Amino acid sequence: MIEVKKLNKRFKNLHVLKDVDLKIEKGEVVVIIGPSGSGKSTLLRCLNLLEVPESGDVIFEGIKINEKDVDINKVRQKMGMVFQSFNLFPNMTVLENIMLSPMKLKKKPSDDANRIALDLLRRVGLSDKADYYPAKLSGGQKQRVAIARALAMEPDVMLFDEPTSALDPEMVKEVLTVMKELAYEGMTMVIVTHEMNFAKEVGDRIIFMDGGTIVEEGTPDVIFTQPKSDRLKEFLSHF
Amino acid sequence: MNFDFLPKYYNFFIQGTKFTVLIAFFSVILGIIFGTILSLMRISNNKILKAVSTAYIEFMRGTPLLVQLFIIYYGLDFSRLIGGDLGDIASGIATLSLNSAAYVAEIIRSGIQSVDKGQMEAARSLGMTYRMAMRYVIYPQAFKNILPALVNEFIVVIKESSIVSIIGIHELMYNADTVRGVTFRPFEPLIIAALIYFMLTFTLSKLLGKLEGRLKLSD
Numbered sequence: 001m002i003e004v005k006k007l008n009k010r011f012k013n014l015h016v017l018k019d020v021d022l023k024i025e026k027g028e029v030v031v032i033i034g035p036s037g038s039g040k041s042t043l044l045r046c047l048n049l050l051e052v053p054e055s056g057d058v059i060f061e062g063i064k065i066n067e068k069d070v071d072i073n074k075v076r077q078k079m080g081m082v083f084q085s086f087n088l089f090p091n092m093t094v095l096e097n098i099m100l101s102p103m104k105l106k107k108k109p110s111d112d113a114n115r116i117a118l119d120l121l122r123r124v125g126l127s128d129k130a131d132y133y134p135a136k137l138s139g140g141q142k143q144r145v146a147i148a149r150a151l152a153m154e155p156d157v158m159l160f161d162e163p164t165s166a167l168d169p170e171m172v173k174e175v176l177t178v179m180k181e182l183a184y185e186g187m188t189m190v191i192v193t194h195e196m197n198f199a200k201e202v203g204d205r206i207i208f209m210d211g212g213t214i215v216e217e218g219t220p221d222v223i224f225t226q227p228k229s230d231r232l233k234e235f236l237s238h239f
Numbered sequence: 240m241n242f243d244f245l246p247k248y249y250n251f252f253i254q255g256t257k258f259t260v261l262i263a264f265f266s267v268i269l270g271i272i273f274g275t276i277l278s279l280m281r282i283s284n285n286k287i288l289k290a291v292s293t294a295y296i297e298f299m300r301g302t303p304l305l306v307q308l309f310i311i312y313y314g315l316d317f318s319r320l321i322g323g324d325l326g327d328i329a330s331g332i333a334t335l336s337l338n339s340a341a342y343v344a345e346i347i348r349s350g351i352q353s354v355d356k357g358q359m360e361a362a363r364s365l366g367m368t369y370r371m372a373m374r375y376v377i378y379p380q381a382f383k384n385i386l387p388a389l390v391n392e393f394i395v396v397i398k399e400s401s402i403v404s405i406i407g408i409h410e411l412m413y414n415a416d417t418v419r420g421v422t423f424r425p426f427e428p429l430i431i432a433a434l435i436y437f438m439l440t441f442t443l444s445k446l447l448g449k450l451e452g453r454l455k456l457s458d
Contacts, residue, residue: 076364076366091383101367
């Protein structure tokens, strides 16, 4: 579904991604782990071109999307993204946050958009918060709304950029539960996270990045019980 | 204090206030229009537009309003084009609005830039174009951020409009000064003028404060 070939990205003199190759199949849950600054978030953000790669290809559903004549906005409608800092629109209610893109981008009538939004809120367990403004929600609730907002576009893949890193420990679980359900429903997911237990439980494949390259990848069993490289062993010893 | 002159001269203050409100109103409206255009030039990626806008803003903020007024009044001489009084008023409004535009532009620019970067990313990640993201996500938030500063700027325009009395426009300050001249009372007419200015600015800030309160609902 997504293929990355020889991806390179530099911020000024910092070479963040070095010839990264990656393939993600439909229905797969891929979890990217690694120390801070290893390039994992940048790699994720390159998938929907929030970061523009310097060289290499990003192919999504057979289309090379980092080509000039590709309408990236159309592509992004098929790729939901969830951010560490939620990024809910503070001037809109929870319901309006979710309804905005189906109405403006898919031209859904507001009745339809409303029904979709309420359905999604039920799925993430926040039906009672529909008319709240984001400022009135806890971090965990905000992130669940953000997931619902991304799902409202009925994406083919969901990208998660450290979705629980800004949350208090007691709120991490509620977000991970929603993500788990999503994974079991067969959603293709790419997740950057520091939650190793979650990675073990939900990931089909774990990717360990360090210094801008993929150092090791494999099933959770292999990665967590038989790490080959010293860097991965060292990294896992912190958890 | 002696306000005995009021029954005879009160109409001077009323007429003057009308002119002050008229001039301030048009200056504020035009200031917002020019200011919005300038701010869009300022944040655009086009280097020339950006440079023109930046230079304009710096120049207008760095030179006295009085100098700008004289440049436009004597230099452009609207009164020769469209006739005496109307030309004077046009000079006054042109100066005040062109000056205010520079401040409004900076207010709008900082308002847009104060919206968290993540908001644009979230909007774009949903598939919105840059324009849509600005329209539905960034501008509404920026508007809320800039409203207090904008109200402040409107108040400045009302107060600074007194400067156009120098070119002979019969607004509040000019008329108050006229009353001072004919009554030989240096103090009272100006006190009345000050009170009227205060009433105007205070009412405006209260009215717009209410609007602000309503926008704060989401906080």
